[in-house]
Amino acid sequence: MKQFITHFLLAAKLLLRMPGYWVPAVIFPSMLFSFFGVSSADDPTRSAYAMASFCIYAIVGVTFYQFGAGIAQQRETAFDVWSRTLPGSRWPSLMAKLVTASLFGLVSVASVIAVAFTLSSPAVSGLQLAQLVGVCAVAAIPASLMGITLGYLASSRTAVAIANMVFLPLAYLGGLWVPPGRLPDVIDTISQYTPTRHMGELAWHVIAKASIPTESLIAIAAFTALFGVTAWLGVKTDTKRRFG
Amino acid sequence: METIVNLDRISKRFGKRTVLNDISFTVARGEAVALLGPNGAGKSTTLSILQGLRDAASGKATVFGVAAGSRKAMARIGITPQDADFPQQVTPRELISFASAHFSQPDHVDNLISAFGLEKLIDRRTSGFSGGERRRIALALAFAGRPELVFLDEPTTGLDTGSQAMFNDYVRMFTANGGTLILTSHNLHEVETVCERIVMIDGGRIVADGPISEIRDAVGGKRIRFHLNGANGFSDERFKAADGYWSGIVNDVEPTLCRLLNDNPSITQLTVENLPLDEAITLHNATTKH
Numbered sequence: 001m002k003q004f005i006t007h008f009l010l011a012a013k014l015l016l017r018m019p020g021y022w023v024p025a026v027i028f029p030s031m032l033f034s035f036f037g038v039s040s041a042d043d044p045t046r047s048a049y050a051m052a053s054f055c056i057y058a059i060v061g062v063t064f065y066q067f068g069a070g071i072a073q074q075r076e077t078a079f080d081v082w083s084r085t086l087p088g089s090r091w092p093s094l095m096a097k098l099v100t101a102s103l104f105g106l107v108s109v110a111s112v113i114a115v116a117f118t119l120s121s122p123a124v125s126g127l128q129l130a131q132l133v134g135v136c137a138v139a140a141i142p143a144s145l146m147g148i149t150l151g152y153l154a155s156s157r158t159a160v161a162i163a164n165m166v167f168l169p170l171a172y173l174g175g176l177w178v179p180p181g182r183l184p185d186v187i188d189t190i191s192q193y194t195p196t197r198h199m200g201e202l203a204w205h206v207i208a209k210a211s212i213p214t215e216s217l218i219a220i221a222a223f224t225a226l227f228g229v230t231a232w233l234g235v236k237t238d239t240k241r242r243f244g
Numbered sequence: 245m246e247t248i249v250n251l252d253r254i255s256k257r258f259g260k261r262t263v264l265n266d267i268s269f270t271v272a273r274g275e276a277v278a279l280l281g282p283n284g285a286g287k288s289t290t291l292s293i294l295q296g297l298r299d300a301a302s303g304k305a306t307v308f309g310v311a312a313g314s315r316k317a318m319a320r321i322g323i324t325p326q327d328a329d330f331p332q333q334v335t336p337r338e339l340i341s342f343a344s345a346h347f348s349q350p351d352h353v354d355n356l357i358s359a360f361g362l363e364k365l366i367d368r369r370t371s372g373f374s375g376g377e378r379r380r381i382a383l384a385l386a387f388a389g390r391p392e393l394v395f396l397d398e399p400t401t402g403l404d405t406g407s408q409a410m411f412n413d414y415v416r417m418f419t420a421n422g423g424t425l426i427l428t429s430h431n432l433h434e435v436e437t438v439c440e441r442i443v444m445i446d447g448g449r450i451v452a453d454g455p456i457s458e459i460r461d462a463v464g465g466k467r468i469r470f471h472l473n474g475a476n477g478f479s480d481e482r483f484k485a486a487d488g489y490w491s492g493i494v495n496d497v498e499p500t501l502c503r504l505l506n507d508n509p510s511i512t513q514l515t516v517e518n519l520p521l522d523e524a525i526t527l528h529n530a531t532t533k534h
Contacts, residue, residue: 002345003345003346006341006342006345006346007342010334010338010342013333013334013338014331014333014334017333017334017369018333077329077331078325078326078327078328078329079325079329079330079331081297081325081326082323082324082325082326082385084297085295085296085297085318085321085323086318086343086346087315087318087319087321087346087347087389088315088318088346243292243297243298244298244299
């Protein structure tokens, strides 16, 4: 636990002291919301759904895209290699980065919510907002594991490009930009197999005050297990490639 | 003397290239050993096996009697980062605190500040630090956990004379108190100042291993240099003329000097000096190969 806290404090300080790195990442989803989500401003229900979609977009954006690219860049530094020689497991370091990314992701979610309430009047209660943040925290887990996979399998030069190639289609296919009901049938079918769709389903059900869909919970659990395995393989592959 | 490091018939290949070929050596408590060799000789691979970053393909590497790289071993080891390149957003104090948190009985940060002259740097972010300042932080990080064995990679590169002296004193005190040191450096003056023994690796094999004095003695001693007015007729195949001086390396110093002075009364500016370590090593290796 002591090592986790040590790594967490270092990771958080590193990020906080690089506002040029994290501010755009955190603000980008709320900026996108102010461009596109605000078109539903005069309908509190539509506004709430759009806000929920962009919250998922925000958490995945930070925990997969930024976190993954960040790992790819950091693991090639001399400092990271030296850190591996410190006594203790590698996992506190990785967990600390994951928690840091999730916290920054939640800040991004908060900024989407703030912009949504500033520019529109989403029809959500305080409890629903809390539940929505809870859903985002859950979504952060598989998204971070995807980020770890990317960070350890891609090089620092290719990570951002690959993250774009994966994240943007996932956002679209998951119905985070265009509601699933308005997606073409074939896209909607594909959408069922994406993690972002099921993250979205959880968020939309919170807005609808409906009970959480079991199939989406199972899907999220399955994606978490899958990305857990790919993350583990990524770490092992990277270790073997660089230190084998 | 307690064995701290034991490499027993270690081999390592990268693809088809053999990087380490059956190397063995031990390091005892309190020794200061320099691991030397040209680039690509296998030094870094040897160190990375001892530091738990790589596994050997064959052979056995132990540190403090347990497998190299095990947590038990790493808890007693200090290592300088290979490149003194730290995140620019943090201060030396934060870096030392980060390193210390991994050890059960770390040194107090104030001791490290004074030992490595970090007073003016300790609370500044590392961006903009000079190479020497970064190197001092790297050294402080290596000693932060109060290690019993320290690996130092080019420790004094970029250090000014005062910092080098400070480092030398600290390392002498460290080994005098039972600390063990393994150092890699291309600066042989530094090696001579800090270490009493060298292990020379070339082509993945150990080509020399022993106290520096023994390696010098094996090569045969001293360089004699002199000026000779009217050198016509002087002939000794061990001596060569360059820039107006005759110079040669000899084993039998006293008989050679007697003969030279008897036969050549016009000799002036005669000097007898120890061989620089690099020349001694080169000669030693040449002798060994033949």
